[in-house]
Amino acid sequence: MANFWHIVNNVIRDADVLLLLLDARLVNETRNLEIEKKVKAAGKPLIYVITKCDLVENKDFEDAHKEVLFDAPKKKLLVEYKKELKPCVFVSAIKYYGVTILRERILIEANKHKIKSSPIKVGVLGYPNVGKSSLINAVSGGSGAPTSMMSGYTKGLQKIKCDNRIMFLDTPGVIPFMEKESEKHSMIGSVDFTKVKEPDLAVMKIMEQFPGKVEAYYDVPVIDDFEATLENITISKNIIKSGNQPNIDKMARTILKNWQKGNIK
Numbered sequence: 001m002a003n004f005w006h007i008v009n010n011v012i013r014d015a016d017v018l019l020l021l022l023d024a025r026l027v028n029e030t031r032n033l034e035i036e037k038k039v040k041a042a043g044k045p046l047i048y049v050i051t052k053c054d055l056v057e058n059k060d061f062e063d064a065h066k067e068v069l070f071d072a073p074k075k076k077l078l079v080e081y082k083k084e085l086k087p088c089v090f091v092s093a094i095k096y097y098g099v100t101i102l103r104e105r106i107l108i109e110a111n112k113h114k115i116k117s118s119p120i121k122v123g124v125l126g127y128p129n130v131g132k133s134s135l136i137n138a139v140s141g142g143s144g145a146p147t148s149m150m151s152g153y154t155k156g157l158q159k160i161k162c163d164n165r166i167m168f169l170d171t172p173g174v175i176p177f178m179e180k181e182s183e184k185h186s187m188i189g190s191v192d193f194t195k196v197k198e199p200d201l202a203v204m205k206i207m208e209q210f211p212g213k214v215e216a217y218y219d220v221p222v223i224d225d226f227e228a229t230l231e232n233i234t235i236s237k238n239i240i241k242s243g244n245q246p247n248i249d250k251m252a253r254t255i256l257k258n259w260q261k262g263n264i265k
């Protein structure tokens with residue numbers, strides 16, 4: 001993956017307000033402390049944007065009084081992040097949830113920090129494939145920021161005018177400099193299903209962290225042995241390689257594709 005940090009650093013320098021996008025299914029895992037530190041050092045306002053909220057169990061996340069499940073192992077409620085990550089906004093670029101609230105929050109933060117520029121420049125940061133460009137399109141009501149399910153799609157800085165008051169700066173996704181957690185990157189979609197080196201390990205990690213979801217999608221029983229489950233799914237789908245052996249790698253890649261597309265949720 002190309003090193004896009006120089007673009008991110010320039011955006012942190014040039015933007016008035018920064019958004020850090022986090023995946024609703026893996027909120028802590030998609031935080032990037034290096035980015036957070038840099039934004040803080042630059043003295044700029046940072047808004048945490050928890051996106052892809054349509055992929056968590058309770059779709060009613062907009063109502064902060066209702067219990068919103070974050071279906072990670074801890075079963076942490078999504079709303080609990082409001083205390084930890086301040087300020088934070090819940091959105092879905094697919095369902096257009098929370099986009100007005102986000103726009104208002106940008107204006108509030110700009111006002112608080114006495115930002116006079118017009119339009120306000122809003123840098124959008126986060127892991128590859130977390131949904132930065134999709135969110136820009138949802139808020140600005142257009143398609144100025146090209147999107148793709150393949151990670152690493154945005155390759156340079158792109159400026160997208162939202163309205164008279166806001167201009168977005170779209171960035172290529174970056175992962176923390178020394179982070180080498182390939183299973184996590186597969187789960188987030190930062191390394192897409194076509195490029196993952198060991199798709200079986202990534203699928204087993206999803207089974208471990210999101211119990212029962214893959215099994216329900218493929219209609220197989222939930223058992224403790226994830227390797228056997230993966231083999232069961234492969235056999236039930238009749239994915240065979242030469243020698244009449246189950247093609248685990250091929251099946252795992254398909255499962256990962258369905259996870260990354262949000263079909264398994």
Ligand SMILES: Nc1nc2c(ncn2[C@@H]2O[C@H](COP(=O)(O)OP(=O)(O)OP(=O)(O)O)[C@@H](O)[C@H]2O)c(=O)[nH]1
Nearest residue numbers: 093128129130131132133134148149152153154173
């Ligand atoms: N379910 C769901 N999918 C989303 C949402 N936002 C984005 N996606 C999907 O996530 C994938 C990546 O979206 P992008 O907007 O291209 O992500 P990005 O962060 O700009 O990716 P890079 O430019 O590669 O860093 C696409 O398949 C989108 O359709 C969302 O709110 N909900």
Ligand SMILES: [Mg+2]
Nearest residue numbers: 132133153154
């Ligand atoms: Mg993009």
